[in-house]
Amino acid sequence: MRWAGLLAAVLTALWCAGAWASGDLDERVRAVASRLMCPVCEGRTVADSTSELAAQMRAVIREKLAQGETEDAVLAYFVERYGPSVLATPPAAGSGWVLWLAPAALAAGGAGYVVYRFGRRSPWTWADDGEAEG
Amino acid sequence: MSELGGFAAALALALCAYAAGASFHGARTGSPRWADSGARALWAAGAALTVCVATLLYALVTWDFRLSYVVRNTSLATPLLYRVSALWGAQAGSLLFWSWLLALVASAAVAGQRRQHPQLSAWACAVLSAVLGFFLFLVVLERPFRTLPFAPADGRGLNPLLEDPGMVAHPPLLYMGFVGLAVPYAFAMAALVTRRLDAGWIAATRRWTVASWLSLGAGLVVGGWWAYRTLGWGGYWGWDPVENAALVPWLVATAYLHSAVVQERRGAFAAWNLTLVVLAFGTAVLGTFLTRTGLVVSVHSFARSEIGPYFLGFMALLLAASFALVAWRWDDLRGSPPVEDLRSREGAFLFNNVLFLSFAGAVLVGTLYPLAIQAAGGPQVFVGPPYFHAVAAPVGVALLVLMGVAVGLPWRRAGAGVVARFRYPLFAALMVAMGSGVVLRRPGVVAAAAALSFALSATLQAFHDAGRAGARIGRGYLQGLLEAFRTQPRRYGGYVVHLGVLVMVVGIVGSHAYVREREVTVRPGQSFAVGPYVLRYRGLEAGATALADARRATVELREDGRSLVLQPVRLFYPRWGQVVSRPAIRSTWREDVYVVLWAFQPDGSATFRAWVNPLVRWVWLGALLAGLGTVVTLWPQGGSRRAVFALGPWPVRAQPARDGHRGRAVREVLRALRSPREGGEP
Numbered sequence: 001m002r003w004a005g006l007l008a009a010v011l012t013a014l015w016c017a018g019a020w021a022s023g024d025l026d027e028r029v030r031a032v033a034s035r036l037m038c039p040v041c042e043g044r045t046v047a048d049s050t051s052e053l054a055a056q057m058r059a060v061i062r063e064k065l066a067q068g069e070t071e072d073a074v075l076a077y078f079v080e081r082y083g084p085s086v087l088a089t090p091p092a093a094g095s096g097w098v099l100w101l102a103p104a105a106l107a108a109g110g111a112g113y114v115v116y117r118f119g120r121r122s123p124w125t126w127a128d129d130g131e132a133e134g
Numbered sequence: 135m136s137e138l139g140g141f142a143a144a145l146a147l148a149l150c151a152y153a154a155g156a157s158f159h160g161a162r163t164g165s166p167r168w169a170d171s172g173a174r175a176l177w178a179a180g181a182a183l184t185v186c187v188a189t190l191l192y193a194l195v196t197w198d199f200r201l202s203y204v205v206r207n208t209s210l211a212t213p214l215l216y217r218v219s220a221l222w223g224a225q226a227g228s229l230l231f232w233s234w235l236l237a238l239v240a241s242a243a244v245a246g247q248r249r250q251h252p253q254l255s256a257w258a259c260a261v262l263s264a265v266l267g268f269f270l271f272l273v274v275l276e277r278p279f280r281t282l283p284f285a286p287a288d289g290r291g292l293n294p295l296l297e298d299p300g301m302v303a304h305p306p307l308l309y310m311g312f313v314g315l316a317v318p319y320a321f322a323m324a325a326l327v328t329r330r331l332d333a334g335w336i337a338a339t340r341r342w343t344v345a346s347w348l349s350l351g352a353g354l355v356v357g358g359w360w361a362y363r364t365l366g367w368g369g370y371w372g373w374d375p376v377e378n379a380a381l382v383p384w385l386v387a388t389a390y391l392h393s394a395v396v397q398e399r400r401g402a403f404a405a406w407n408l409t410l411v412v413l414a415f416g417t418a419v420l421g422t423f424l425t426r427t428g429l430v431v432s433v434h435s436f437a438r439s440e441i442g443p444y445f446l447g448f449m450a451l452l453l454a455a456s457f458a459l460v461a462w463r464w465d466d467l468r469g470s471p472p473v474e475d476l477r478s479r480e481g482a483f484l485f486n487n488v489l490f491l492s493f494a495g496a497v498l499v500g501t502l503y504p505l506a507i508q509a510a511g512g513p514q515v516f517v518g519p520p521y522f523h524a525v526a527a528p529v530g531v532a533l534l535v536l537m538g539v540a541v542g543l544p545w546r547r548a549g550a551g552v553v554a555r556f557r558y559p560l561f562a563a564l565m566v567a568m569g570s571g572v573v574l575r576r577p578g579v580v581a582a583a584a585a586l587s588f589a590l591s592a593t594l595q596a597f598h599d600a601g602r603a604g605a606r607i608g609r610g611y612l613q614g615l616l617e618a619f620r621t622q623p624r625r626y627g628g629y630v631v632h633l634g635v636l637v638m639v640v641g642i643v644g645s646h647a648y649v650r651e652r653e654v655t656v657r658p659g660q661s662f663a664v665g666p667y668v669l670r671y672r673g674l675e676a677g678a679t680a681l682a683d684a685r686r687a688t689v690e691l692r693e694d695g696r697s698l699v700l701q702p703v704r705l706f707y708p709r710w711g712q713v714v715s716r717p718a719i720r721s722t723w724r725e726d727v728y729v730v731l732w733a734f735q736p737d738g739s740a741t742f743r744a745w746v747n748p749l750v751r752w753v754w755l756g757a758l759l760a761g762l763g764t765v766v767t768l769w770p771q772g773g774s775r776r777a778v779f780a781l782g783p784w785p786v787r788a789q790p791a792r793d794g795h796r797g798r799a800v801r802e803v804l805r806a807l808r809s810p811r812e813g814g815e816p
Contacts, residue, residue, distance in 0.1 A: 030651055037516045043374050045518050047651075048367040050715055050732070055741075058653060088518030090503075099503050099517065103496035103525045110488035118473045118481065 029062045032071050036061075036078055037088045045088050136201055139189035139279040143230070146182035146237070147270040149175045154263035161256035161327075169256035173244050176263050180237035183270075187234045190227060190278055194220050199285040203227055203278050209291030211680040216292050219302040223292050226278035228305065232422065233269040235306075236313040239342070240266060243317040247338050254335060257324030258317075265316055268448050272441050291681065294707045294714055300360025307353030308380050312418040314346020315387060319415035319456075322408050326459045331466055333398045336407065340394070341768060347391055348764045350384045355757040366702075366715035366730040368651065368745040370753070373522040378501040379421035382494045386414040389490035395624075396480045400545065403480075405460065405467035410487070412456040417494070419449055424501070475547040482540035489533050496525045523646070527578055534585035534639065537632055538592035558595060563588035579647045586639055593632050600626070619766065627766030634760025637752050644749030653732070655741040665746035667727055668692055669700075674738055682707045682714075687731045687740055691720060702731040702742070726750045 030047055036057065038049035046054045046061075057078070064074045078086050090096035153175035160168030193201050194208055194217045207220040207227070222228040240262035248255040295301070318339040325335035357377065358370035371377065390410040397403045423445040460467070473480050500517040507515050542555040567584035574580055597615060604614010619626045652664040661670040672688040682705040691698040700718035707714065720727040728745040 026651060030649070034518075035520050037518060043516070043518075044367070044372065048369060048372055048519075050365075050367055050713070050730075052733075055653065055732070083513065085514040085516065088516055089521040090515050090517065095507065095512070099499060099521065102499040103492055103529070106492035106495045107488060107529070110492060111485065114481075114484045114488060115476065118476050118484065 025062065025065060028065050028071065029058060032061045032065065032074050033058050035075060035088050037086055039082050039086060136189075136193070136198075136279040136281050139186050139193075140277070142182045142186040142189065143270065143273055143279070146179045146186060146233075147267065147274055149179035149182060150263050150267040150270055153179060154260050154267055157256050157260035157263060161253060161260060161324075164253070166252065169248075169252065169259070172256065172259050172263070173248060176237070176244060176259055176266075177241045179263070179266065179270075180234075180241040183230075183234045183237045187221070187230060190230065191218065191221055194218065197289070199287070199289055200281050202280045202282050205282065205286055205289040207289070207292050209289040209681075212289075212291055212297075215299075215302060216297045219296070220292050222305045222309070223296050226273070226276040226280075228309075229269060229276055230273050230278050231306075232309050232313065233266060233273055235309050236262075236266050236269060236316060239310075239313050239317060240320075243320075243339070243342060247321075251334065251338055253328050254321055254324040254330060254338065257327050258320040261320040261323045262316060265320070265452075268444075272444065275441060275444075291709065294682065294705070294710060294712060295364065298360055298364050300356055300363065304353055304357045304360055307349050307356060309353075309422075311346045311348075311350025311353055311380075312383065312422055314342055314349060315383065315411075315415045315418045317342035317346075318390075318411050322411040323456065323459060326408065326463050329463065329466055331404050331463070333394075333401065336394045336397055340398075343387065343391060343394070344764060344768055347384065347387045348761060350380065350387065351757075351764075352761060354380055354384060355754070359754065362750070363719070364714070364716060366717045366743075368649070368717075368728055368730070368743070368747065369645075370750070373500075373519045375501045376425050378497050378522075379424040382498050382501075383414055383418040383421055385490050385494035385497070386410060386417055389487045389494070390414050392483050392486050392490075396483050400480055401471050402473055405464070406487075408460050408467070409457075412453065412460070413491075416449065416453050416456070417498070419445075419452065423449065477543070477548045477552070479540060479543045479545045482536060482543050485536055486533070486540065489529055489536065493525065493529045496529075497522065500525070527582070530639070531581050531585045534582070534589045534636075537635075538585075538589035541589075541592045541596050541629070541632075555595075556592065559588045559592040562591040576647060579643060582639070582643050586636060586643075589632070590636050593629050593636070596629055597626070621771070623769040623771060624767045627763050627769065630763025630766055631760045632763075634756045634758070634763055637756030637759055639756070641749045641752030641754075641756060645747045645753065648748045650746040651743070652745075653741070653743045655733075655735075655739055657737070657739040662742070662744070664727070664744040665725075667746065669727075669729065669742075669744060671740060671742070674734055674740055679705065681709060685731065685734055687734075687742070689718070689729055689742070691727060700727070700729050702729045704731045704734070721751055723751055724748065 033047035033054075034045045036046040038044045038046050038051055038054040038057075040053050041049050041051045044051075044054075046057045061074055064077065065071070069077075075087070084090070090099060092100040153172045155172075156168050156175060157172030160166065160170070160172055190201075190203070192198075193204050195214065197204065197208060197210060197217075199205050203224070203226055204220075207223050208217050212220070216223075220227065222231045240259075244255050244259045244262065247258070318336075321335040321339045325331055354377070357380075361367075361372070362370035390407065393403050393407055393410060397407050423442075473484065475481065476484070500521050503517050504515050507513070538559050539556070542559075543552065563584040566587040567580055570580045570583040574583065597618075600618035601611040601615045604617055605611045609617070650665040652662065654662045656662055656671045658671055658673045661668050663669070668691075670690040670692070672690055675686045675688070677684045677686060684706075685704045686701050687704075689700045689702070691700055698720060700720060702718040703716045705714045705716065706712075715730045715732065717728050717730045719729075725746050725748040728747055730743045731740060732743045733741040
C-alpha cells in the first residue's frame with residue numbers, strides 16, 4: 001500500500017514535469033500581452049485593454065512569436081520602444097527586488113515567528129488529547 | 135433646498151464634535167449623563183445627515199440643475215434608478231453617502247450596546263464620533279450642495295459605464311463593509327482604554343464584523359460581475375489598484391474573523407486581535423482614500439480632488455494613536471494564555487493569519503509600489519496581474535491545504551492519532567492529483583486541484599460526522615445535520631462559507647488557466663473559430679439610444695446542430711467621447727462564450743474579440759453559497775441546552791469517548807441544568 005502510494009506520487013510528479021510543454025500560439029500571445037501594460041489606457045494590460053494601440057501591439061506580438069522569437073525578446077522589443085513602464089510588472093532587479101521579495105519575506109517571517117514562539121519541541125505522542133469542538 | 139442641505143451638513147459636524155467631546159468626558163469621569171448626552175448627539179448627527187442625504191437625493195431625482203453636483207452627474211435622459219445612484223457616483227456625494235452610512239452604523243452599534251456595556255459604549259461612541267467628524271469635515275470641504283450662478287437646461291449625466299445595475303449595488307456594499315469595520319475598531323479602542331481586554335468587545339461586535347465582512351465581499355463580487363458583463367475585456371478581476379484597495383481590508387478582516395474565534399474560545403491572541411482590528415479599519419480607510427482621491431491610476435478614478443493631504447494626516451493619526459494605545463496597555467495584554475501546541479486548531483488559525491496577512495501585505499505593496507517609485511522621483515511603473523497571480527497562486531494553494539487541515543484539528547493539542555482523520559482527504563487529494571495530472575497538463579493547476587479536493591473532502595467529512603452522530607443515537611442523518619446547524623450555526627455556517635469558497639476556486643482556477651481567446655476581422659457571412667466553437671458573423675445594425683450611437687452585431691453560434699444568436703453591442707457616447715463595448719455572453723456550467731464587438735468598418739466588416747472562459751458560473755455560484763453560509767453564522771445560536779441532552783457535544787459521540795471528554799460532557803450537562811437561562815456560546 002505504501003509503495004503503491006509512493007509510486008503514484010512519483011508518477012504524478014513525472015506527469016507534472018512533462019506538462020511544461022508550451023501552449024499554442026494564441027496562448028503564448030495572451031501570455032506575452034498580459035505582461036505588457038497598454039501605454040494609452042489607465043491601468044490595463046495589453047491583453048485586457050480595449051484600445052486600438054493594444055490591438056496593434058497584440059498583432060505585433062503574434063507576428064513576432066510566429067517568426068520564432070522568444071517571449072523575452074518580444075518583451076525587450078516593447079521595452080525598447082516604450083520604456084520600462086510598458087512592463088506590467090517590474091523585473092526583479094534594483095528596487096523591483098523589494099516588490100518580489102515582500103510576499104515571501106512576509107510569509108516566511110510570519111511562519112518562522114509562529115514556529116519559534118509556539119513550536120513545541122517535545123515529542124508527539126498518542127496520549128496528547130485535544131479539546132473537541134462542543 | 136441647497137441651503138437646507140449645507141446647513142444640515144454643518145449641523146451634523148457640530149453635533150459630531152459635541153458627541154465626541156461629551157462621550158469622552160462621560161466615559162472618563164464615569165458620568166452616565168454625559169455619556170447619554172454624547173450618544174444622543176451622535177443620533178442627532180445621524181438624523182441631520184439623513185436630512186442632508188435626502189436633500190441631495192431629492193435634488194438629483196427632481197433634476198435640480200441649480201446644484202453643480204446634479205448638473206455634473208445627471209441629465210434629463212438619466213433614468214430614475216441612476217439618478218438615485220448618482221448620489222454615490224462622484225466625489226462629494228459618495229463622501230456624504232459614506233458619512234451617512236457610518237453615522238447610521240455607529241448610531242445602531244452604540245444604541246445596541248450601551249445598556250449591556252455602558253462604559254465600552256461611551257468610549258466607542260467617542261471614537262466613532264471622532265471618525266465620523268473627520269469624514270464630515272471632508273464633506274463640508276467638498277461642498278456637495280455648491281450652487282451654480284445660473285441653472286443650465288440640462289446636465290452632463292452620469293458616466294455611461296456607471297449606468298448599470300451592478301454599479302448601483304457595488305459602491306454601497308463596499309462602503310457598508312468599510313464603515314462597518316469602524317464598529318469593532320471603536321470597541322477595540324474602548325476595550326484598551328478601559329482595560330476590559332477579555333473577549334467581551336469581540337463578542338459585542340461580532341455581528342458587525344461578520345456583516346461588514348459579508349458586505350465587503352459581496353461588494354467585491356458584484357464589482358467583478360459588473361466588470362465581466364459590462365467592460366468587455368473578458369475577465370472579472372483585473373488587479374486594478376482600486377479593486378486591490380478594497381481587497382486588502384477584506385483579507386485582513388478574514389484573518390481577524392478567524393483569530394477572533396480563538397480569543398472567544400481560548401482567551402488567547404488578545405493583543406494580536408487588537409492589532410488586526412486596527413489594521414482592518416486602517417486599510418479600509420486607506421481603501422477609501424485611494425478610491426476617492428484618484429491617487430492611483432485606475433479605471434475607477436471617476437473622481438479626483440485635493441483632499442489627499444487631510445486623508446494622509448488622518449490615517450497617520452489613526453494608526454499612531456491606535457498602536458500607541460496598544461503599546462500603553464501592553465502589560466495587560468501579555469497575560470493572555472499562550473498557544474500550547476501548534477498542532478491544534480489555534481495553531482492552524484495562526485498560520486491562517488500569517489497567510490492572509492502576507493497576501494494582504496503583498497497586494498498592498500504591489501498597489502503602493504508604483505506610487506513609492508514615483509514619489510522617489512523614479513519612472514512610471516506598473517504592477518499588474520502577473521505579479522498578483524504569482525503571489526495569489528501559492529498563497530491560495532497553501533490556504534486550501536490549511537482549510538482542510540484546520541477542520542480536522544481539535545483545540546489545544548492534537549494527539550498523533552489525528553493523522554487518521556485525514557485518510558480520506560489525503561486519499562482524495564492523491565487520486566485527484568493523479569487523475570488531473572493526466573488531463574490538465576499544468577503543475578500549478580494540478581496542485582490547486584489536489585489541495586482543493588483535500589479541503590473539500592475534509593469539509594464534507596465534518597458535515598458527514600455531524601450527520602452520522604445524529605444517526606448513531608437514532609435521530610437520523612438529516613436530523614443530525616440540522617441539529618448541528620441549529621446548535622452551532624457559527625461553526626457549520628463557517629464550513630458552508632468554506633464550501634462556497636471552494637466552489638469559487640474551481641471557477642477562478644478554470645477561468646484563469648484555460649481561457650482561450652481570438653481576435654479577428656470578418657465580413658458578413660464569414661465564420662471564425664474560438665476554442666471548439668464556430669461563430670458566424672451575420673451582420674451589423676445601426677441604432678441609437680438616448681445618449682449613444684449604437685452598433686449591434688449578430689453572431690451565430692452553432693453547437694450540436696442548434697444555432698444560437700449572440701448580439702454584442704458597441705456604444706459610442708459623444709458627450710464623453712467614450713466607447714463602451716457590451717459583450718454578448720452565452721453562459722453554461724462548463725464555460726462561457728464571450729463575444730465583444732470591437733470595431734467596425736464602413737463596408738460592414740467587423741472586428742471581434744471572443745473568449746472561451748471556462749467555469750465562470752461557478753465563481754458566482756460559490757459566492758452565493760459563501761454568502762448564504764455567512765448569513766447562517768449570523769443566526770442566533772439556538773437551543774444549545776436541549777442539544778446537550780439530546781446528542782451530547784458532537785465529537786464525543788463521534789470519537790471513542792475518553793475520560794477527559796466524558797468528564798467535560800457531564801460537566802456541561804450539569805451546568806446547563808444549574809442555569810437554565812444560560813445559553814450562548816459553547
